[in-house]
Each structure stands twice: as C-alpha cells, then as structure tokens.
Amino acid sequence: MSDKKASRKKKYNANKYVKKEYKTLLTGTSYVIAPEHIDYLETRFDSVNEKFLDNLKYALKNFDSISLSFRYTKSLKVTPLLVIYSIIDTYGKNKKINVILSQVSDMVNTAITSTGNFESAEHRFDILKRKEGLPVIQGNNAEVIQLQKKIIDTLVELYLDKTNEKFTDRRFEIGIAIQETLDNVGRHAYPNKEHHERLWWFWCGMIDGKLYIAIYDMGKGIPNTILNSSIDYMKLIEQNYKNYDLMKNKLIDVPLPTVSAHIRETISDEVLIRSAMSSEISTTTKEKHGKGSSRIKALIKNEKESFLLIFSCKGLYQYSLYDETNNQNGGEIAISLSNSLCGTLIQWSL
Structure with missing residues (x-):
C-alpha cells in the first residue's frame, strides 16, 4: 500500500508548480515546465502536451527571459522537439532562454543537445x-x-x-x-x-x-489542404463512405465548396491523412x-x-x-x- 502511495506522489503533475511559476513571473522571468513524457505517438498529443506548448508560446510572447525546465521529463522524442523549436524560433527571437536539463533521463538531455540545445536558428x-x-x-x-x-x-x-x-x-x-x-x-x-x-x-x-x-x-x-478543387472527390467518397452510390448521387451536382465542407465535417482527420497518402x-x-x-x-x-x-x-x-x-x-x-x-x-x- 505504501509503495503505491509513494509512486503516486512522484507522478508528474503540471499544477504542482503553478505557485512557483507565478512567483517567477513577478521577477520578469517565466518558468515553463515540460511534461514528464513528450511523445505524441504514446500520449496521442494529450492535454498536458498541448498545455505545455501553449504555456511556452505565452511565455515567449510576454517575457524577455524564460526558464525552460525539463528537470522532471523522463521521455522526450526528437520529433516533438521540432514543434518546440518552431515556437521558440517564431516567438523567441532575441529572448533569453535558460534550458534546465533533465535530472531523471540522460536520453532526454541527449535529444535536447543533439537537436541544437535551443540555440538560435x-x-x-x-x-x-x-x-x-x-x-x-x-x-x-x-x-x-x-x-x-x-x-x-x-x-x-x-x-x-x-x-x-x-x-x-x-x-x-x-x-x-x-x-x-x-x-x-x-x-x-x-x-x-x-x-x-x-x-x-x-x-x-x-x-x-x-x-x-x-x-x-x-x-x-x-486534413484541410487535401480538400481543394483538384482532388478526385468521388474517389475520396468511394474510399471512405459505405453508402458510396447514395452519397455520390447526393453530391454529384452540388458546388465543390459544399462538397468539401460536407467531407470535412463527416470524415475524421486521420482518415483524410490516410486518403492524402493514397496513390489513387x-x-x-x-x-x-x-x-x-x-x-x-x-x-x-x-x-x-x-x-x-x-x-x-x-x-x-x-x-x-x-x-x-x-x-x-x-x-x-x-x-x-x-x-x-x-x-x-x-x-x-x-
């Protein structure tokens, strides 16, 4: 029982550091804490990762100096780092960024340093x-x-x-x-x-x-760019609707913008990506x-x-x-x- 409680105490909680973050805001430096796991494949880009990107963007927009902490980060895939760099390059020009490396994972630190250590573009x-x-x-x-x-x-x-x-x-x-x-x-x-x-x-x-x-x-x-006027809409409908003939007859004389809007509302993003990667x-x-x-x-x-x-x-x-x-x-x-x-x-x- 005690082992389970101990493990829960160590679990990452973004809200745990809110008071510390606001305290540093008063000094003109924003303290941005990275999630425990930055892996969009495993986390499916969960709310913790989304909030981290929002916090980073806000800090760079509003402060000249930030501390970007990976102190408690256990896993960091390189691919999401490109998203982090894009935010820093877009909003962090001429800003001072102090990077705090992980205390729990050498692999996290290797990923940070090998991609450029958040230096300027x-x-x-x-x-x-x-x-x-x-x-x-x-x-x-x-x-x-x-x-x-x-x-x-x-x-x-x-x-x-x-x-x-x-x-x-x-x-x-x-x-x-x-x-x-x-x-x-x-x-x-x-x-x-x-x-x-x-x-x-x-x-x-x-x-x-x-x-x-x-x-x-x-x-x-x-998912947004695939729906342009030069796509084979009928082929897209054929691939993704069970009642293909009914849908084809329903949309065949409808203006393309209306067809595009209907497809965008009824076909999920992951399916549209798969369709975009289709050779057909x-x-x-x-x-x-x-x-x-x-x-x-x-x-x-x-x-x-x-x-x-x-x-x-x-x-x-x-x-x-x-x-x-x-x-x-x-x-x-x-x-x-x-x-x-x-x-x-x-x-x-x-």
Missing part, C-alpha cells in the same frame, strides 16, 4: 554550414532549393554508408522524399502567405543505429506532382523499425511494411489524436 544553421551535424534547421519556401541541397548533402556525408551496395539508390530515395515533402509545404501548407513566410523545420540524426528524419510546418494541416487520389492537376505520397512512403522498407508517422490536426497516420506477427505487410494505421496539432509533423524511421 542562425547558430544552428552555422553547424549545418560547417557540416558538424544536423540540428533542427529552420527554412522557408523562398530558399528551399539551396537549403534542401545543403541538408541532403550533409545528411549523406554524415549518416549514409558509402560502401553499401544500395548507397546510390538510398541517397536518391531520401533526396526525393525530402524534396517532395518540402515542395508540399510550399504548395499547400501556407496558401495565403508569401514564399519567405512558408516556414518549415528539419532534423536528421542517428538513434540506436537507426536513421531518423523529421520535417514540420505550422501550416493549415493535411491526386491533389493536383499537374501530372508531375501527382505521385508525391508514393515517393514519401518509398523510404520505408520491410524492416521491424522502419515506419512513417504523420501527425496533422487531430489525426495520426502510421505506415509500415513490417508485421511483427507474421513478417508480412504491416499496412496503415489511422488514429485520432486527443487534441489538434498545428500544421503537419512527419517522421521517417529508417
């Missing part, structure tokens, strides 16, 4: 220019051609085995997947913004012998851009730890070729998130 870019590593890099659509070449060249030099017989094919697949994803950001994620305002964040690194690549944008999100649905009338989903998925191999994750709005999509039970096709999984994540977050585990 300019400082992290200098690391890339010197080819000393690939921390989280901020880019935009205006400079995407030059920057993606530098990123891909550095990735190849640091992380790919040039003696491997599949090196050339792998380099090509990775390059195409990155280019396609960044191209999608430029064409879809920020429809009403100038090219230099269409921001994205990139990270790549090795974890336990596996190569991980992640890209994040703060745009509209796949093209979201552009330009033929050369109609096969982007297959290029993005082409990096995934029939291996246990090889998979693709896409988080967007309230949807999570996972793609794998490996099935642990019978080593056959692992297929796709579409899951609802607990809260809506701004933009789109993509991770390849290779």
Whole structure:
C-alpha cells in the first residue's frame, strides 16, 4: 500500500508548480515546465502536451527571459522537439532562454543537445554550414532549393554508408522524399502567405543505429489542404463512405465548396491523412506532382523499425511494411489524436 502511495506522489503533475511559476513571473522571468513524457505517438498529443506548448508560446510572447525546465521529463522524442523549436524560433527571437536539463533521463538531455540545445536558428544553421551535424534547421519556401541541397548533402556525408551496395539508390530515395515533402509545404501548407513566410523545420540524426528524419510546418494541416478543387472527390467518397452510390448521387451536382465542407465535417482527420497518402487520389492537376505520397512512403522498407508517422490536426497516420506477427505487410494505421496539432509533423524511421 505504501509503495503505491509513494509512486503516486512522484507522478508528474503540471499544477504542482503553478505557485512557483507565478512567483517567477513577478521577477520578469517565466518558468515553463515540460511534461514528464513528450511523445505524441504514446500520449496521442494529450492535454498536458498541448498545455505545455501553449504555456511556452505565452511565455515567449510576454517575457524577455524564460526558464525552460525539463528537470522532471523522463521521455522526450526528437520529433516533438521540432514543434518546440518552431515556437521558440517564431516567438523567441532575441529572448533569453535558460534550458534546465533533465535530472531523471540522460536520453532526454541527449535529444535536447543533439537537436541544437535551443540555440538560435542562425547558430544552428552555422553547424549545418560547417557540416558538424544536423540540428533542427529552420527554412522557408523562398530558399528551399539551396537549403534542401545543403541538408541532403550533409545528411549523406554524415549518416549514409558509402560502401553499401544500395548507397546510390538510398541517397536518391531520401533526396526525393525530402524534396517532395518540402515542395508540399510550399504548395499547400501556407496558401495565403508569401514564399519567405512558408516556414518549415528539419532534423536528421542517428538513434540506436537507426536513421531518423523529421520535417514540420505550422501550416493549415493535411486534413484541410487535401480538400481543394483538384482532388478526385468521388474517389475520396468511394474510399471512405459505405453508402458510396447514395452519397455520390447526393453530391454529384452540388458546388465543390459544399462538397468539401460536407467531407470535412463527416470524415475524421486521420482518415483524410490516410486518403492524402493514397496513390489513387491526386491533389493536383499537374501530372508531375501527382505521385508525391508514393515517393514519401518509398523510404520505408520491410524492416521491424522502419515506419512513417504523420501527425496533422487531430489525426495520426502510421505506415509500415513490417508485421511483427507474421513478417508480412504491416499496412496503415489511422488514429485520432486527443487534441489538434498545428500544421503537419512527419517522421521517417529508417
């Protein structure tokens, strides 16, 4: 009985530190405490993680100095770090950020330092220019051609085995997947913004012998951008409605904006993401851009730890070729998130 009580006392509670947070606000420094677990796959982007991002954004908007504490954080996946960096890069320019490392996990601290230790975007870019590593890099659509070449060249030099017989094919697949994803950001994620305002964040690194690549944008999100005038709406309806013929007849002469609104209300975000990744649905009338989903998925191999994750709005999509039970096709999984994540977050585990 006493052991259970002790374990409950140690459980992370964000409200436990409210008094300390407000006390530091009086001194002009905001104290932002990270959750115990920052892992959007396991937590399904729960309210604790959502509140942490909101607190961080508020602190950076309203204070010149913040203390960002991971003191009690036990697990921190690199992919959510791109979301954290995006908030810091957007709202934390010329702000003083004191990072407090974890007291309970060396892996958390490694994730923080390997991605750039929350230094400025300019400082992290200098690391890339010197080819000393690939921390989280901020880019935009205006400079995407030059920057993606530098990123891909550095990735190849640091992380790919040039003696491997599949090196050339792998380099090509990775390059195409990155280019396609960044191209999608430029064409879809920020429809009403100038090219230099269409921001994205990139990270790549090795974890336990596996190569991980992640890209994040703060745009509209796949569930919203898939519903444009050039999509095959009838194919989308056919894939996702049981009463396809009835729905087709109901909507066939209806204006596209009405069809789009109806689909947005009746199909969940995770299903819309899965549809966007289908090779049968093209979201552009330009033929050369109609096969982007297959290029993005082409990096995934029939291996246990090889998979693709896409988080967007309230949807999570996972793609794998490996099935642990019978080593056959692992297929796709579409899951609802607990809260809506701004933009789109993509991770390849290779």
